[in-house]
Structure formats: structure tokens, C-alpha cells
Amino acid sequence: MRIRLCLAALSLAGGAGLATLSTPTATAAACSDIDVVAARGTFEPGTLGAIVGDPVFSALQKKLTGKSLSSYKVNYPADLSLTSAAQGNTDLVNHVRGQAASCPNQRFVLVGYSQGANVVDNSIGISSAGAVVGSPIVATLPGALEPRVAAVLLFGNPIRALGKSVTGTYQGRTLDFCAKGDPICENGGGDVLAHLGYTADADAAAAFAAGRV
Numbered sequence: 001m002r003i004r005l006c007l008a009a010l011s012l013a014g015g016a017g018l019a020t021l022s023t024p025t026a027t028a029a030a031c032s033d034i035d036v037v038a039a040r041g042t043f044e045p046g047t048l049g050a051i052v053g054d055p056v057f058s059a060l061q062k063k064l065t066g067k068s069l070s071s072y073k074v075n076y077p078a079d080l081s082l083t084s085a086a087q088g089n090t091d092l093v094n095h096v097r098g099q100a101a102s103c104p105n106q107r108f109v110l111v112g113y114s115q116g117a118n119v120v121d122n123s124i125g126i127s128s129a130g131a132v133v134g135s136p137i138v139a140t141l142p143g144a145l146e147p148r149v150a151a152v153l154l155f156g157n158p159i160r161a162l163g164k165s166v167t168g169t170y171q172g173r174t175l176d177f178c179a180k181g182d183p184i185c186e187n188g189g190g191d192v193l194a195h196l197g198y199t200a201d202a203d204a205a206a207a208f209a210a211g212r213v
Contacts, residue, residue: 031103032070034150034213036060037095039074039088039116041156042133048073052113052155055199059206060109064213072099078115085128085135088119093139096123100145107150109209113198114184117157117176124152124170131158132184149173151209155198160185175208177201 036057040049048054048071057071072095076088096108112120118128123141128134141149152166152174159165161184166174177198181191 030070031106033067033105034060034064034069034107034109035096035099035103036069036071036109036111037074037092038071038111039076039092039113039119040078041114041116042078042080042084044078044113044116047071048111049113049116051196052116052198052202053111055202056111056153056205059202060209063206063210067213074116074119076119080133083135085115085118085122085133086138088116089122089135089137090139092119092123093141096141096145096149100148107148107213109151109153109213110149111153111205112157113155114158114195117154118159120152120154121157121159121166124149124166125168126159126164126166128159131162131164134158143169146170150213151175153205153209155201155205156182156184156195158184161187161189163187173212175205177205 038048038053040053044051046054048057061069074088075091077084099106110120115133118134121128122137125140127137129136146169152170154176157176160178178185179194179197181189182194183189184195
């Protein structure tokens with residue numbers, strides 16, 4: 001419970017400092033070349049997420065000038081309720097399935113920060129059960145859609161504090177940031193402010209994704 005309350009405080013603190021930033025507009029994705037699907041952190045403000053989703057999307061727009069981009073903000077509570085991550089898991093999978101059916105040539109970049117990383121983990125078949133604000137898997141992306149996921153970008157991923165990481169099919173296209181001392185993703189980490197610093201990794205994450213689309 002202490003670390004959950006810490007996570008809530010971190011997210012709220014981040015919101016206080018970042019809510020006034022200019023952020024891109026999240027759109028219900030039409031048939032763009034790339035759909036950026038972002039799951040925000042607990043209580044994180046912003047269009048796609050002020051700390052991670054918005055900066056990553058902006059960086060991708062600059063790096064992928066020859067391709068059209070759309071974005072989708074995963075629709076889930078992003079709070080401390082026991083079913084929050086599971087609701088995000090369901091929504092992410094439903095969104096990608098629907099987009100894939102409507103837009104046969106569209107590819108996807110999945111972005112998850114903090115609790116949002118749990119949402120993405122579950123959606124690609126890596127359970128976040130037992131992690132901070134995690135949940136058992138309730139839905140996974142179908143194997144037939146796996147080649148259309150160009151990149152998976154994770155930040156402050158809570159399963160890492162359990163000694164877990166993304167393995168298997170998606171491992172080679174996953175970039176998973178855990179700042180030194182971040183108590184949400186590093187077992188024994190004691191630098192609570194480290195969890196708020198992932199905006200600095202947005203450009204590196206966008207470069208990684210851009211090289212795979």
C-alpha cells in the first residue's frame with residue numbers, strides 16, 4: 001500500500017508541474033500509416049500523458065515526416081482500483097483489433113508509462129499480476145496482428161521490480177526504460193523523483209520506434 005500511495009503522489013506531483021504544457025491532440029485513429037496507442041500512468045494528466053505519451057508522440061511526428069500518424073489514448077481509469085489496469089488491457093486490445101480490421105495497412109506503436117506499462121505488458125502477453133497497480137491478463141493481441149506492432153515503448157515498468165521483462169515475440173522491438181533508483185520499476189529503488197523524469201527519454205524512444213516502422 002505504501003508504494004501505491006507513493007505512485008499516486010508522484011503522478012499527482014507530475015501533473016501539477018506538467019498540466020500546462022502544450023500537448024498534441026489525440027484522435028480516434030483514421031487509416032494513418034502509424035497509430036500511436038498510449039496508456040498513461042496513474043493519475044497522469046495530458047492528452048496521451050504529459051510525462052511520456054505526449055512527448056513521445058511529438059518526437060515521432062518530427063522523425064516520421066514522410067508518414068501519417070494518429071494517436072489513441074487508452075480509455076481506462078488509471079487510478080489505484082484493483083481493476084484499473086485490466087480495463088486498460090481490454091480497451092487497448094479492442095482498439096488495436098478494431099483499427100487493424102478497418103485499416104489493413106496500418107501499423108502500431110504501443111506506449112506505456114508506469115501503470116500504463118502494465119496495460120501494455122498484459123496486452124502483449126506478459127502478465128503484470130503482482131506488480132504495483134498490475135493485474136492478471138484479461139486480453140491479448142492476436143498472433144495475426146503481431147507483425148503490425150512496429151515498436152513497444154515502456155517507461156517505469158512495474159514488472160521490472162519483480163525481476164520480469166518483455167520476452168518472446170515482442171522482445172526485439174521493445175525498449176523498456178527504468179531510471180536508476182525509480183522505486184516503481186527498480187526493486188529497492190529509493191529515488192521517488194526518478195519516476196517523473198522519463199520525458200527526457202522521449203527522443204530516444206521515438207528514434208527506436210522510427211527505425212522499425
